[in-house]
Amino acid sequence: MSKITLTINGKQVEGQDGSTVLEVCQANGIYLPTLCHLDGLSDVGACRMCIVEIERERRPVPACTYPAQNRLVIRTHTERLEKYRRQVLEILFTERNHYCPFCEASGQCELQKLGYQYQIDHIRYPYIFPSLQVDASNKYWVLDQNRCILCGRCIRACNEIAANHTLEFGRRGFKERIAVDINQTIAESSCLNYGACVQACPTGAIFDKFSLYKGKEDECQKVDTICPSCGVACEIKVLTKDNNLVKIKAPGFKDNPRASLCRMGRFELVAPKPPRVISPMVKGKSGEFEECSLDRAAEVLAKRLAKNNNGFSGMVSARLPSQTLKAFKRFMNEVIGSDSIDTIDGASSRLISEGINRFQKTTGRRGLDIECPIEDIMEANSIILVGADPDLTNPVVSALVRRSVDLRKTKLVVINTLDKDILPLWTTLLLKPKPGSEGTLLNGLAKMLIDQNPVSGERVSAEFRNSLVQYEIPKVVKATGIDKKSLESVRDIYGLTKPGIVIYGEGLLQQNDAGLITTILYLANITGNQTQDKLRVISLKPRANSRGAWELMLTKGINDKSNGLYLLLADELDSETLLPHLKGTGFLVVQASYHSPITEMADVVLPSPMWAEREGEYVSQDGRFLQANRVLEPSDGLLQDEAVFTSISQKMGHNLVLN
């Protein structure tokens, strides 16, 4: 980009060709008021606050949409412009029902701030007092049309950041409103609750329920950390007041592929939770829990563990940072004397690991770090989504898929055996193979790609080539129920529209077949869909440190014969999937943040910090090393997990030194 020179308010300033007048002003420290502009969203010139006079233009023009050009002569704060800005503000105030005293946004409202700035102490126009709707039907956020200035930031955040197109303008002119789908309530709409609109709203028209009246933004402390909720591990900004969670925001929309956040990261982390486990508890002979000191619990535990340690297993949540995972592993190995250890999602990690190993054995490639970063989704021209429901498990990934389809017309092939439609509006081709036949389909696809465009031995081993012989098209058609034409379409979309990415998730892993992962890696290898040492393949992982736990070898798997389990559950709340596996484990120790059906089952319950009370390192699913910072002081002097391990170790006569 070349440099350009402009004259702003009589001063020569430099700018970049291709930027807007607003960007040049901001880069040169020249303030312009804005309302509809937000960094990271497209500009539309709706609010007219940033109007400037440009010498060759007859009328004032919005700086946010005017391209900066060489030798432009611009004035930003003439009497006329300031008069117009004031008028715009007054019209905005009269057009809807803006009552600051009981608005959640008061104090951080951009309209209010400009009202103060322009010293608006009365409005010269008559008030309209329109009767408008408040939609509080949704669990997470509220849309109050009374406080809306129609800047459209929520609509652009919904379209460009979450890329879900739930919000749009409805009707025209004086009757214009923010419309949710086709005039539905938010609860019944297509909204997936990323909450980008909540963060984008400059007034109190959109606000989140869980943070309501917990504190004004400027009274809050802000801590940057990461979200533990899924393998994407998004950067989040956590707002707290008086050691309470208030709100979670994305650090910014601009140049942030994870800007959308999602319902889990933005809302669920702040949602009301079950009661905390505050004190250690030991189940008595009658089956009732007794609260006790950590010392007493450690004593009971030590006694029991000393008897049983040979058959004792450990299971841990990969929502925990690497330091805690390491400490847990050492505690299990050195103190309990057991190497029967796993994470809650360890089975998936083992399967992926095995799939990669097989691929590497036959191709001679090295290293676990073989998958591409999720940013690559935005560079893809074709995507195969197989056995994955990212809207449910890793919503930021599905936002990126939708953005890619919206912006690049990326061709999306969805291979799905669920009843549910996955990204239906964005899908080029939907394949619904017979349940369990995904492997046949993927192998068939690999064979078709090789047959169509023969590849060298470097890309595909003889062993793999031979394994594909059986996947003749008619056989694949019969096994999968997918017709030949559709199979050829997938082949052509993925094989010819490069770069192409394959994304797979839990649905595929449930087949419990590592060969499927090997085939997926081969698909990328055959078609040359790679960047340097990475293949354009993404596996969706369920927890922020799933990858970290895997790299720390915590996913070896547990011994079926063990007669006791030490479960470091931390702040996991998903007891439904875990409960069936815990039946018949024998003696059960649960270290958890919250009371749940799982703690009910336990023989000994120990307290554990929740995500915001921890710090440590994480490895996201695409291999980014991330630092989680402590957001809250642990409640009531709650011990960190490491201190609990040390205490039990001492009772057992071990000196476990953890750093």
Add this chain to the structure above:
Amino acid sequence: MAKVKVASAWLDACGGCHMSFLDLDEILIDLADKIELTATPITDIKEFPQVDVGILDGAVGNKHDEEVAKKLRANCKILMVWGDCACFASPVGMRNLFSTEEVLKRYYTTESTSKDGIIPSSEELPPLTKVKPIHEVVKVDCYVPGCPPSPKAILYALNELLAGRIPVVPSEIMRYD
């Protein structure tokens, strides 16, 4: 120097703006040297004499409010208004979103303030009209918004008037909440 004569009244309001004035606390003692309060809700005198400064808070919500506003305007040189209701019609103006019947029914029959669900009516009670900010009824010279205005903003405005200037509350202390 002769004291500046002040008269004030509250219209359709909660009275919080005058409370905020009283929240000037010990500063009121200094002000008493410079200002003479005549007819005000604080002195409980209703008939306005001729004054230098008239002060109103609250919105105009019925005929009576309109009459009081006009009377004070006629009896003062400078009219200052306090609070969001006076400056912007709201919060009181929220009732413009509903019909008078709906408002009265809600207030007298569904809330704990109602005794037997009877909406009081009398010829002496002025009927509710559409809520307006004061400057839609009489000319206003200066505005101190806030709900209520902070004592700081009120003091700023009074001091400016005492210094012979028409106050405009500076951005730093202006608040709408």
